[in-house]
Amino acid sequence: MDEIMSSIKELRQTLDSKINDCLTKDKAEKMIEDIITNLHPQQSKAVLPTTEEDVLEKFSAFAKSGRNKPEQPWTSEYGRKFGNMKNFLLAAKNKHSILNDFKSVLSEGDTATTGGGYLVPSEFSSQVFKLMNESSAIMKIANIMPMSTWKRQIPKQLTNLQVGWVSENSVKGITNPTFGQIEQTAKVLATVIKCTDELIRDSAINLTQFLSELVAEAMALEIERVALIGKTASSDPFNGILNTSGINAVSMASSSVTFDDIANLLFSLNDQNAREGVLVVSRAGLSKLMKLKDTHGNYIWAPPSLGTPATIWNTPYVVSSQIPNEVSSASSLTGGDKTIAFFGRFNKNLLISPRESMTVKVSQDAASWNSEDSVLESAFMTDQTWLRFTQALSIDVTYGSAFSYLIFK
Numbered sequence: 001m002d003e004i005m006s007s008i009k010e011l012r013q014t015l016d017s018k019i020n021d022c023l024t025k026d027k028a029e030k031m032i033e034d035i036i037t038n039l040h041p042q043q044s045k046a047v048l049p050t051t052e053e054d055v056l057e058k059f060s061a062f063a064k065s066g067r068n069k070p071e072q073p074w075t076s077e078y079g080r081k082f083g084n085m086k087n088f089l090l091a092a093k094n095k096h097s098i099l100n101d102f103k104s105v106l107s108e109g110d111t112a113t114t115g116g117g118y119l120v121p122s123e124f125s126s127q128v129f130k131l132m133n134e135s136s137a138i139m140k141i142a143n144i145m146p147m148s149t150w151k152r153q154i155p156k157q158l159t160n161l162q163v164g165w166v167s168e169n170s171v172k173g174i175t176n177p178t179f180g181q182i183e184q185t186a187k188v189l190a191t192v193i194k195c196t197d198e199l200i201r202d203s204a205i206n207l208t209q210f211l212s213e214l215v216a217e218a219m220a221l222e223i224e225r226v227a228l229i230g231k232t233a234s235s236d237p238f239n240g241i242l243n244t245s246g247i248n249a250v251s252m253a254s255s256s257v258t259f260d261d262i263a264n265l266l267f268s269l270n271d272q273n274a275r276e277g278v279l280v281v282s283r284a285g286l287s288k289l290m291k292l293k294d295t296h297g298n299y300i301w302a303p304p305s306l307g308t309p310a311t312i313w314n315t316p317y318v319v320s321s322q323i324p325n326e327v328s329s330a331s332s333l334t335g336g337d338k339t340i341a342f343f344g345r346f347n348k349n350l351l352i353s354p355r356e357s358m359t360v361k362v363s364q365d366a367a368s369w370n371s372e373d374s375v376l377e378s379a380f381m382t383d384q385t386w387l388r389f390t391q392a393l394s395i396d397v398t399y400g401s402a403f404s405y406l407i408f409k
Contacts, residue, residue: 032290033287035290036283036319040283051194052195055193055196056196056199059199062213070206071084071085071206071208071209076122076123079121079123084207084208085124085211086200086201089360089362090200092360099118102118103118104118104356117360117388118360119356119357119359120360120389123208124211127208127216128212128358131212131213131217131220132217132220134216135217135221136221137224138228138322139352141318141347142347142350142351142352143347143349143352144353144354145351147394148355149355150185150186150355151186153184154182154351155182156182156398182351182396182398184353186394187393188390188391189219189222190390190391191389192389193389194379194384195384196385197383197384211387221321223352223393223395226238227350227395228240228320228323228342229242229324237395238394241342241344241405244400245400246399246401247400247401247403247405248269248400248401248403250265250405252406255409256408257288257292259292259293259294261406261408262292262341266343269344269401273349273402276345276347276348277343278316278343278344278345279312280317280318280319280323280343281319281323281339281340281341281342282320282321282323283319285323285339285408286301288339288408289341294313300312300313338408339407339408339409340408341408342403342405343405343406344403344404348402349399352393352394352395353395353396354391354393355391355393356392358389358390358391359389360387360388360389361388362385362386362388363379363388364379364380366386367379
């Protein structure tokens with residue numbers, strides 16, 4: 001932390017020097033990039049290994065890492081039937097009768113015989129969700145509300161009680177709050193990992209940890225992308241915050257972001273929605289905001305201090321890799337390098353609702369067409385075992401007016 005604080009001091013001296021030459025600008029940008037990297041380690045792209053070679057490469061790196069600790073025996077009632085991930089996958093691959101009572105479905109109305117796979121024991125699904133929260137800034141601050149059915153309705157309050165002064169013996173007005181409903185419908189998020197048969201049988205690797213890392217990171221970042229910028233008109237299953245009806249759009253006052261723009265963003269919500277509000281920015285966006293000063297000449301970005309995280313004008317923020325640096329909807333802004341800042345009470349008004357446990361289907365007969373190489377890839381012909389993990393969930397924004405966004409450059 002001392003090294004970071006020293007870098008911040010040097011950065012601000014550089015910014016305050018007012019030397020407008022390319023060397024100074026490049027130096028400042030490099031210093032900002034280094035500070036952001038130290039404070040906010042880069043999120044990986046939400047891309048799973050797609051080939052056997054990719055999986056083996058990650059397997060080799062994992063096997064040498066400190067994370068490959070001996071796998072603890074599974075202890076839940078379901079998990080004890082297998083003891084560990086290797087035995088569970090082998091049982092699933094062979095369609096062992098022990099799994100007959102743990103078949104799953106992929107959509108409402110399906111039966112357990114239509115290929116949904118099997119529920120994975122809680123030892124694995126719990127580890128996946130733990131890693132998902134660690135991988136996604138948005139899942140850390142969202143309202144996680146599990147659901148036990150494919151559809152459900154949640155009441156939401158539309159208007160509050162009204163109060164007023166009345167004179168003695170006069171009729172007291174009666175007002176009632178009005179309510180609406182959020183209808184949640186779970187959709188299935190799926191991914192396939194192509195493994196060699198040897199990898200599944202390898203007893204020297206903690207398969208629970210290895211596979212949960214692969215699945216969790218990719219799923220978490222896809223959930224984060226949809227929660228922020230998902231658009232059903234573009235084939236996403238849900239509308240994210242940006243495309244939710246009623247969201248507050250804050251416009252820039254000039255050609256580049258200023259302190260006034262950020263102030264307008266933070267004051268665009270009412271007290272109820274701004275309470276416990278969090279800013280969400282991209283790395284590129286944060287680098288721009290770190291250079292801004294308020295009307296008193298103070299930088300609006302404050303570094304972490306005494307256990308308190310860094311803030312933007314005394315407001316907590318998180319960094320998301322799923323915010324694009326080029327926003328096509330910003331038609332009023334010319335040129336590139338446009339990004340988005342979101343503000344709102346995520347822990348109340350952004351609902352992420354997983355349905356039941358994660359499922360897996362194991363196959364040695366699966367095949368898929370590789371359009372890039374124009375070949376049919378077959379698990380059977382290459383002695384591979386393909387794992388299809390699925391998780392049903394719903395992503396919902398309670399009110400569009402509970403959030404604001406600023407597109408800036």
